[in-house]
Amino acid sequence: MKIKEILRDAKSQLAESGISEVDAEHLLAHVLGLSRMDLHNPVLVESTLLPFEDKDVLEEQFYDLLDRRLNFEPLQYLTGIAGFRYLNIEVGPGVLVPRPESELLVEAVLQHIENLPAPVSVIDLGAGSGALSLAIATEAPTTRVIAVEKSPEALVWLKKNVSVIAENVRVVEGDVADVLPGIKCDVVIANPPYVPDSQKLPRDVAGFEPHIALFGGPTGMEIPQQFIAAAARLLKSGGVLVIEHTEEQGGAIASALSVDFLEVALHDDLVGRPRWTSAVRR
Numbered sequence: 001m002k003i004k005e006i007l008r009d010a011k012s013q014l015a016e017s018g019i020s021e022v023d024a025e026h027l028l029a030h031v032l033g034l035s036r037m038d039l040h041n042p043v044l045v046e047s048t049l050l051p052f053e054d055k056d057v058l059e060e061q062f063y064d065l066l067d068r069r070l071n072f073e074p075l076q077y078l079t080g081i082a083g084f085r086y087l088n089i090e091v092g093p094g095v096l097v098p099r100p101e102s103e104l105l106v107e108a109v110l111q112h113i114e115n116l117p118a119p120v121s122v123i124d125l126g127a128g129s130g131a132l133s134l135a136i137a138t139e140a141p142t143t144r145v146i147a148v149e150k151s152p153e154a155l156v157w158l159k160k161n162v163s164v165i166a167e168n169v170r171v172v173e174g175d176v177a178d179v180l181p182g183i184k185c186d187v188v189i190a191n192p193p194y195v196p197d198s199q200k201l202p203r204d205v206a207g208f209e210p211h212i213a214l215f216g217g218p219t220g221m222e223i224p225q226q227f228i229a230a231a232a233r234l235l236k237s238g239g240v241l242v243i244e245h246t247e248e249q250g251g252a253i254a255s256a257l258s259v260d261f262l263e264v265a266l267h268d269d270l271v272g273r274p275r276w277t278s279a280v281r282r
Contacts, residue, residue: 003028003045006059010066023075024066030079031062072203084131087138090161091129094153096213098131101269102191105242105276106135108267109189112240113140120144121185123234125176125227126192128154128213130161130169136189137166146170148179151212176230188231190243196220221252228253232260235281247273 010024022036029036038044049058065078076082076097082089084098085106091097113120113136120143124133127147137145147162147169149155155173162169172179176192194216195201201214216223224245231241241261245253250266254277257264261279269275 003039006062007039010062013066013070017070017072019069019072023069026075026079027065027069028062031058031065072207074204074208077208082129082131085135085139087131087134087165089129089131089134090164091157093208094151094210095157096128096154096209098129101275102132102244103135104267104269105189105244106132106139108278109136109187109240109242110139112187113143116186118142120187122146122187122189123148123180123183123185125188125190125230126213127158127171128191130158130165130171132189132191133169134161134165137169141168144170146172146180146183146185148172148174148176150175151210153210154213176227179230180234183234184236184239185234186236186239188235188239188241190224190227190231190241192216192224192227192243194220194224194245194249219252220246220249221256224249224253225256228256228260232281237281239281240278241281242276242278244276247275250274250277253277 007024007028011021014021014023025036025039029039032048034048068078069075074097076091077093080090080092082091082098085103089098122136122143122145124147127133127149130147133145133147136143147158149158150173159171162171193214195214197215197218227243235241254264257279260282262282263280265278266274267276267278
């Protein structure tokens with residue numbers, strides 16, 4: 001098994017399909033049970049290969065994954081892992097892959113929690129894999145976190161990640177419209193489906209990730225409005241909502257927030273695009 005030759009071939013195929021060449025390293029590292037950086041350590045790679053008598057089997061596993069990636073299946077589905085802040089989140093079919101853009105939102109929430117008297121209560125609406133909930137629970141361990149999700153497929157991944165990473169996160173199955181009656185909290189985080197139904201998405205997103213977690217209605221605002229109404233019901237007076245949206249939806253989100261919220265502020269993502277909004281409950 002000649003690592004350099006295999007990677008060279010794989011990277012060439014990926015490049016021809018417009019896919020990042022680095023994915024080849026991620027896939028081979030996954031097959032070998034190494035980190036991507038370990039691939040550049042010949043001694044470590046050789047010692048990893050030694051126990052395997054049939055190198056063809058490993059090569060077959062790699063090229064099977066490569067073919068699936070060339071078919072635009074998300075890299076994170078193939079490796080089963082999505083990195084998010086300091087965590088490795090398990091993902092696969094039926095759940096949205098956590099986005100790096102959400103990491104800044106979590107950072108802002110953590111900074112806000114530091115300024116509140118403990119214990120702070122946080123509700124994550126549409127928790128999906130649990131990436132946001134678990135990042136907050138692990139980095140602010142005295143925080144009481146409830147992760148709400150209605151999709152049975154996503155709940156499988158959410159419960160799995162909670163059991164491995166932070167069992168103190170409470171998982172609640174339910175729709176945002178009526179979940180957690182009578183409960184009040186300090187912070188609501190929301191990553192609703194917000195893509196307009198008619199919008200075209202990249203092949204690896206549209207063809208594999210769950211549409212229920214992506215599309216927010218004809219204008220893309222129909223479901224975010226439901227999440228905003230739920231946040232207004234769940235938040236204490238003075239509580240904070242942070243909600244993700246497309247870079248074009250800032251004005252519409254601000255308008256929807258104007259009835260029940262003050263101090264509406266638009267925030268940029270990692271590349272300077274307006275991607276999430278914070279607001280304070282009246």
